[in-house]
Amino acid sequence: MIRSSILLFAALLLIVSSPLTVHAQGAEGDAAPTLVPPVLLEFVEAPYPESEAASEADVAVVLQLSIAATGEVVDVSVLESGGEAFDEAAMEAARGFVFEPATSGGEPIPVRIGYRYEFVWAPLLELKSTADFKGVVRDRATKAGIAGVTVALGSGQSTVTDEGGAFEILDLPPGLWTVELSGDGIIPVSTEEVFEVSHVVEVTYDASVPEESDGDEDEVEFEIVFTIPKVKKQVVSTEILADQGRRVPGTQGDVLKVVENLPGVARAAAGSGDLVVWGAAPQDTRVYVDGIRLPRLYHDGGYRSVIHSDLVHSVELIPGAYGPTYGRGLGGLVSVQLSRLDDEGFHGSADLNGIDGALSARTRLSDDLHFAIAARRSHLDEVVGRTSSYFTDEDVASYVPIPRFWDGQARLQYRLGAETFLEVGALASSDAIDHALPSSDPALSTSKTTSLDFYRVFARYEKRSDDGSVVSVVGSFGGDSSSRVERFGATPIELGKDSRIYGLRASWRAPVAVGLMAEIGVDAELETFSLYRSGSIGAPSREGDKTVFGRPPPNQIGSDRWDTLIGSAAPYAQLDIGLFDGRLHLIPGLRLEPFLAQTSRITPDNGTNPAISIVRQDLVVEPRLAARYEITPALGVKAAYGIYHQPPQSEDLSAVFGTPPLGVSKAQHLLLGGSYKLTDRLELEATGFLSTSEGLAVRSLSQSPALANALVQEGTGRSYGGQLLLRQDRLGPFFGWMSYSLVRSERKDQPDSAWRLFDYDQLHVFTAVASFDAGAGVEIGGRFRYSTGFPRTPVIGSYYDAVNDRYQPIFGEYGAERIPSFISADLRVSKRFDIDSTELEVYLDVQNVSNHRNPEEIVYDPSFTQQDYISGFPILPMLGARWSW
């Protein structure tokens, strides 16, 4: 079948020369008026006449167009015929042209011009289920093509650039593929492109090739000059590639720490490592690594993530309104993608700094088998222990809470086919903190020991077929073990939790029609818990408690031991409907999730009553809808809505400290936004959002709560605000972004109570990150952060507790004061040295270079008559080195 050809662009014969006639008004005086030809503003494509399709000929028709002073085409005639059918088609199209009128002396004038309209025959492009990839690799300085560069795709296809630097790869399976450029004398670099069915991705990669005698360590640097806009998997998300993330100041080279700098994320209290996204509680934001849920993203203290950066391909933060692939969380989502193991040879790195040391290695065991392993261990406690003798005689390490942690990952990836992989792997992490503050007063003696260990073992199968479909199955199991043993005077606090977690995530995604991508899957998770808790019900404190830092917990103690099972298997489906040539994407989704929660005791153990378990089932339907519309290639708008549910925390299902029959909590996310590309690589994105939640577990406010009913699901919440992100992708030596979030987060503890500020409310958060490659292997980066302080409840008085010989605070309005704002500027300088075929990077990461005193918490004297602040980091330099090969 033959399709009408496209024009060939207008050969604008124009102007005053013959055979054109220009009716120009003469200008007064001797000076000839300045004549400006008309400019075609709107071109109309003429269809290739079906009656002439058999000719398969390229035909031209020369027209004469009469253009009014308004720019409108008022008359069309044929100067040179191409045949009747072609003439009619060309004339019909030309009548629809719109011009910017010709001018004489600045005044619009009517003109007649000649216009060559060409018809080029081409066979009808078949609707393909694949994509094509074309481009050129050029020398950035001379713009000349570079021959012999290998362009390899993650799909397994590859080609080599021709003499002009051009390349072409056809019939790619759609999806997100890595693009690797390599060649003689070139340091391999990679990027990613998104390929859609029936679309051609055209790119230009510019490479700067230094002069041979330069001796610069940076032999070749590639820069992606232009790529088509990437199809985002989520309406609002920020994805950072690993190579970029580790260069961000303040991360000390840890890719995943970049999440703290992304829009929508509140600045966590120093050392907490909490992730507060769009005003949601930290436990409401879920962390996944290749679809496997982890209990935390950061080690204690927030210094390091739990995954070695060398194994990370990218990290994506989705603050809300995500699709049906994920659930079980009221807040945001952090999704870490592990890198594909396809290295040739043996690669790895060794990293050493004041906090920890880390090693990683990746190697090819055979053509189809790759292996990677990484591990990290902290030595901060030893560093502090050894250096503390210089400033104190005391053994600081035994008194202060210095985090001790390690983590390790191992992966074995086997290529079953060109695009079929099987991977097995394991992740493990361990954290512990001990400290004690002895006192000559038994009531003031405190000690605390916390630990959290977890592991995951997983198997992942992925197959990409030629028809563009992708099948992915990830099964995992693992265990979490956490412990908190605390003593404040005579009041003990003990909380132990052991859990086993089983996960299965399977999906099938494929283009089912032109512009229509479908995905169905199931996301199942089952977690069994064995918990023990003893001590004060007031410790640890809950969100909404009126308390102050350092306040002893209530001295009434209880004890409970219980088992809990929480699970769900959620089938989901999602369509990605591309309309108007893919400019509009409608992404409806649906997730159906039957929750099951079983708790071993519905009433406290009084020594005689039997343990009666309770089973609760909640079936929830979660519609999700997202839409993106590309108004112009530079301007897009978006909107999304979704319903989310979260099962209760296992700690809250105690018959003594909580309420065993607690059900699921619910949230709704709504967002609207848009993005505008100021340049090819500079984009401004704005998003407004509203998140509401209900059924939140809060403490019972009753003076006589029912037995086993310490918590009630009467809490509601709302967060609303907006965020701006101005992001400059790497442009030559520079990349960076600025983000600003304006978020208000509030809670109600009872339906009829007034809204109060959420403990994690942080109204303003501004972050600016920039990195500059100064050449010669030197990179300089800076980060500036400003954020509003968290709200706190002021103490407005006190009374004397003669039994415990201490003053007790009397509180004012909840959340009526704030910790002062946080301001910090950080700097990172690194220098890379090439040593044979390896690279040594020495870096200095300086936090709070201005040594600004940042209050982190409000504290009171024992009688609550004086108030002051505990400050965070002073200027904090951290020197480290990373050797990679």
Place this chain on the structure above:
Amino acid sequence: MVALRKIGNILALAASGLLLTGCGVDFDDHLSLVEEARVLAIRSEPAEARPGAKISYHALVAQPAGAEAPAMSWAFCNERKPLAELGPVNLRCLEAKGENLEPLGEGVDAEGMIPRQACRNFGPAAPAATPDEPPGRPVDPDATGGYYQPVRIIAAGEPALGQTRIVCGLAGATAEQLGEFNRRYTANQNPALDRVSVLRPGEELPLKPGLEPDPANVVRAGQRLVLRASWPSCEEGPCPGAEPYVAFEVSSREVIDRRESIRVSWYATGGRFDQSGTGREADDRATFTENGWLAPKTPGLVRLWTVIRDDRGGVGWLDFLIRVE
């Protein structure tokens, strides 16, 4: 140790070993300095009583020499506190009047009868049942297994809180455990200080209690002293020292043998103590505790109080008049 606590406070927040420069807070600990009339302790006699039992109270009100004794009013508070209240009592207990406040009188001393509903309001008995409602939640015991009836004082307009340990039985114990507990448990007795002495090399010089000047109670201006507070050794209860007792431990659900810990609080109208409180843990069998005191630099009379507390709510004290020369 102060430096370590300061660092610890910072690092408890930051969980960091790197904050080794001064970023913390160093409040002036002035709790030991009595500059105006203050309630320092509230003693109930007996120290532990059943609901319905007669009880008497005495408040230790410290005040600088020459100051007038403040007006005081007493009341039982019968209002339970919600679980969301992390303080020791419902804040309504601190009000001057209220539906659940049971007045006990005015002055330094008061008498009354432990409310009969005390074990239901503040003990292991479930709150009064409401029709069509599930049974209520009993109050948890403290670490010693005790429950307490709040008593409120308002002295010079400022509220203060006392509590009396009440005998209520056990929650969650078997009949055998309850029997053993009742057979072996001895009600708490208020502790008492044997003496407070000044330690000098090779000798211990007791101060003479009371408000009369005494040659034994003379120190030099600006002199630094080490004071020792001693209490009786106690092998079995009841006794005025660190008593042994049995308790039903909620975590192990067993009747276990324990011993009281002892705290001593130090107060004076002048000078400066090293610590506002010292003491001995339960597993420490020593019968004394020591504290440093820097006498005022100007001569004059200084009142000094030492208050001894056991962890079952018992209280005792001694007061002294020190001449600074």
